[in-house]
Amino acid sequence: MDLILMHPSHLIALACLYIATVYREKDSIAWFEELQVDMIVVKNISMEILDFYENHRLITDERINMAFNKLAFKP
Numbered sequence: 925m926d927l928i929l930m931h932p933s934h935l936i937a938l939a940c941l942y943i944a945t946v947y948r949e950k951d952s953i954a955w956f957e958e959l960q961v962d963m964i965v966v967k968n969i970s971m972e973i974l975d976f977y978e979n980h981r982l983i984t985d986e987r988i989n990m991a992f993n994k995l996a997f998k999p
């Protein structure tokens with residue numbers, strides 16, 4: 925997840941707000957229009973965030989523990 929290297933923080937924050945408004949089924953179109961931000965960029969960032977959490981969900985505790993165990997054995 926290299927969002928912070930690719931996008932300014934205010935757009936990442938707006939993407940989080942966008943996800944929250946969609947999740948809670950709030951009508952935020954007018955609010956975002958007033959900000960005059962490029963909603964394609966905000967939506968792209970939102971998709972990247974959701975993709976991250978979707979992929980993160982697939983990493984089980986077992987896999988994390990295996991990775992930590994491997995690290996522990998490194999000299």
Ligand SMILES: *[C@@H]1O[C@H](CO)[C@@H](O)[C@H](O)[C@H]1NC(C)=O
Nearest residue numbers: 962963964965966967968969
């Ligand atoms: C949005 O994402 C699509 C697909 O990943 C990409 O092709 C497009 O260039 C992106 N647009 C912007 C404005 O970031």
